[in-house]
Amino acid sequence: MTYEQEWFHTKTLSSGWSHKNTQLAFEILGGLDTDALAAAARAFVVRHDALHLQMDPVPGPHPLQWTRGIEAEEEVVRRVKVKAASPAQFSHYASVLLSRDCVTPWSYGTQRPFVIRLLRYDENHHALLATFQNLVFDGRAHHLFGHEVWRDYQTLRDGGSPPDTAHSFADAAVRQRERTSERLREQAQANMCACGERVPVFRGLRRYRTGRGERGKRPWAGTGHVRSRER
DSSP states (O other), rough: OOOHHHHHHHHHHOOOOOOOOOEEEEEEOOOOOHHHHHHHHHHHHHGGGGEEEEEEEOOOOOOOEEOOOOOOOOOEEEEEEEESHHHHHHHHHHHHHHHHHHHHOOOOTOSSSSSEEEEEEETEEEEEEEOTTTTTTTTHHHHHHHHHHHHHHHHHHHHHOOOOOOOOOOHHHHHEEEEEOOHHHHHHHHHHHHHSSOOOOOOOOOEEEEETTEEEEEEEEESSSSEEEOO
């Protein structure tokens, strides 16, 4: 584990912190290529090995951590058709589901440190919900998903291929341990403690709109929106 992970894990065990995850979500209004979006989200997970991390089923104060690659047939994006009385009810359901995922702890041992859901109400109403465990993918990194998944969605729609690789979190963690002296380690821990309680980042849904020659995002209370039209 990195020193930051170790500190966060220790604080979680010892101080009774409530469990909260890092999230980013979008409500998508208009036509959507769901296969392309699911493929873009899968490509993101495959190339970022922080999302492959696993821990001992019952982690102690200094748990072991390792990577388990994404299998070819593994379901990365949970695609669900939602029965709702109206688009408003669908949006409410998505918000409730997002809130539940926010406080669901990581079941160590076999569960992946993320949950990505692609919900469908009808051909013009979808929601993309992404939740990441703070221990491996914190608020400083969540913006990568928001940027890269829509970039890769457009790449796939244009007939291209998303990138296969990204900087390795696991390799960086090993290098940190190998290169840091005990004195620097103690200093880093002191600096982290001086920062006080770390507040997990919650990102509500955002509205995402795409059209002929027009793309954009804007905040929306409770969830994020995307409006799109098939080309």
